[in-house]
Amino acid sequence: MRPRRSVLYMPGANERALEKAKTLPADALILDLEDAVAPDAKVAARERVCAAVGSYGTREVTIRVNGAGTPWHADDLRAAGEAGPSAVVVPKVNSVDEVHAIEKALSHAPDHTAIWAMIETPVAVLNCSAIAAASDRLTVLVLGTNDLAKELVAAQVPGRGPLLGPLSMCVLAARATGRVILDGVFNDVRDAAGFAEECRQGRDFGFDGKTLIHPGQVEPCNEIFAPSAAEVEHAHRVIAAFEEAGREGRGVATVDGRMIENLHVANAERTLALAAAISGG
Structure with missing residues (x-):
């Protein structure tokens, strides 16, 4: 990106x-x-x-x-x-x-x-x-x-x-x-x-x-x-929550009371990719 x-x-x-x-x-x-x-x-x-x-x-x-x-x-x-x-x-x-x-x-x-x-x-x-x-x-x-x-x-x-x-x-x-x-x-x-x-x-x-x-x-x-610091932090939590749900055999997770699915993970990954590209990381 x-x-x-x-x-x-x-x-x-x-x-x-x-x-x-x-x-x-x-x-x-x-x-x-x-x-x-x-x-x-x-x-x-x-x-x-x-x-x-x-x-x-x-x-x-x-x-x-x-x-x-x-x-x-x-x-x-x-x-x-x-x-x-x-x-x-x-x-x-x-x-x-x-x-x-x-x-x-x-x-x-x-x-x-x-x-x-x-x-x-x-x-x-x-x-x-x-x-x-x-x-x-x-x-x-x-x-x-x-x-x-x-x-x-x-x-x-x-x-x-x-x-x-x-x-x-x-x-x-x-x-x-x-x-x-x-x-x-x-x-x-x-x-x-x-x-x-x-x-x-x-x-x-x-x-x-x-x-x-x-x-x-x-x-x-x-x-x-650019993604804000809050958006980057939220993206990390979305991915972490979904990965934990996968390890427990669940297809969905919740973050801040909201259901998280694959599409939210994809959005979170894009946010982190853009933040990394901006920072040169």
């Missing part, structure tokens, strides 16, 4: 930002060639990002390319594949055929370079299961909630009520296909309370982590998406 609690977008045209990223505790980075880069800076940003990929140690570093249909898409995929990041993040992936085209375009990339597909349109939400299952190289789904809200003509309001259906559908698709799924960004970097609440909502929905637009969002996101 690899933690992806906090996944921070960094503008590919900003050399200082790329350098600053080395000091930030984000679990993963997305070096961005798309939204954060003006058209006349795309080529230079591509060169800068591809050269920077190997300078972040063991950190999971990805490159977001420009989307299909743009003048930069093919060259971005070629250069990103040659740079060999942890993954190539592709915006607005809408179909299985598009996944196959991306996979073919990255055939020269190292085996460790995965595909992260961004789900940003109504048709992508409806096709999400098929998109996720289209390639073994596709390992992560990334929600693009700003574009999705725009395409849905939906209001972006506290609590994200208009988006809850699509968010739930995408989490369902990720779990059905064994993929990681990342929540979309929170736009108001000054609203710490609103950001924390949206992180908790995403965690409770089943997202593995959240994409971020500001370094100040990293640490609170890490804390919210």
Whole structure:
């Protein structure tokens, strides 16, 4: 298990930002060639990002390319594949055929370079299961909630009520296909309370982590998406109680007055695995 609690977008045209990223505790980075880069800076940003990929140690570093249909898409995929990041993040992936085209375009990339597909349109939400299952190289789904809200003509309001259906559908698709799924960004970097609440909502929905637009969002996101000390302690007690019940020939156990079955043990094991991965243990 690899933690992806906090996944921070960094503008590919900003050399200082790329350098600053080395000091930030984000679990993963997305070096961005798309939204954060003006058209006349795309080529230079591509060169800068591809050269920077190997300078972040063991950190999971990805490159977001420009989307299909743009003048930069093919060259971005070629250069990103040659740079060999942890993954190539592709915006607005809408179909299985598009996944196959991306996979073919990255055939020269190292085996460790995965595909992260961004789900940003109504048709992508409806096709999400098929998109996720289209390639073994596709390992992560990334929600693009700003574009999705725009395409849905939906209001972006506290609590994200208009988006809850699509968010739930995408989490369902990720779990059905064994993929990681990342929540979309929170736009108001000054609203710490609103950001924390949206992180908790995403965690409770089943997202593995959240994409971020500001370094100040990293640490609170890490804390919210990590198991708490109480959750870790409870997980240990669940496993211990179930093992004791097994030794006594019982198929169920109780912890804090609640019945414990195999599914609770599986959840507890996942909690401990995530805690160990975060701590490097």
